[in-house]
Amino acid sequence: MYHCPFCDLQIPSRSRLVEHLVKHTKEKPFRCSFCAAGFTRRDALNSHLPKHHAVIERLHTSRCSPPTHAMPVPPLR
Numbered sequence: 001m002y003h004c005p006f007c008d009l010q011i012p013s014r015s016r017l018v019e020h021l022v023k024h025t026k027e028k029p030f031r032c033s034f035c036a037a038g039f040t041r042r043d044a045l046n047s048h049l050p051k052h053h054a055v056i057e058r059l060h061t062s063r064c065s066p067p068t069h070a071m072p073v074p075p076l077r
């Protein structure tokens, strides 16, 4: 038994599974590489991607750049 990773349908043969998978991939050929979202059109995917881009950018800046308004440490005497 094979099962479809998209809808958990049980399918008896591999060729039937491949046939069945086309349903899912044909409906939404443009897949987001950051989450499980799929889109029927490339422009729909393109308008979805900035959501992740903003998150990634925020993570990147908070981790990689020093805090801009940190108090200067007074020199020890």
Ligand SMILES: [Zn+2]
Residues within 6 Å of the ligand: 004, 005, 006, 007, 008, 009, 020, 021, 024
């Ligand atoms: Zn399926």
Ligand SMILES: [Zn+2]
Residues within 6 Å of the ligand: 032, 033, 034, 035, 036, 037, 048, 052
């Ligand atoms: Zn996504």
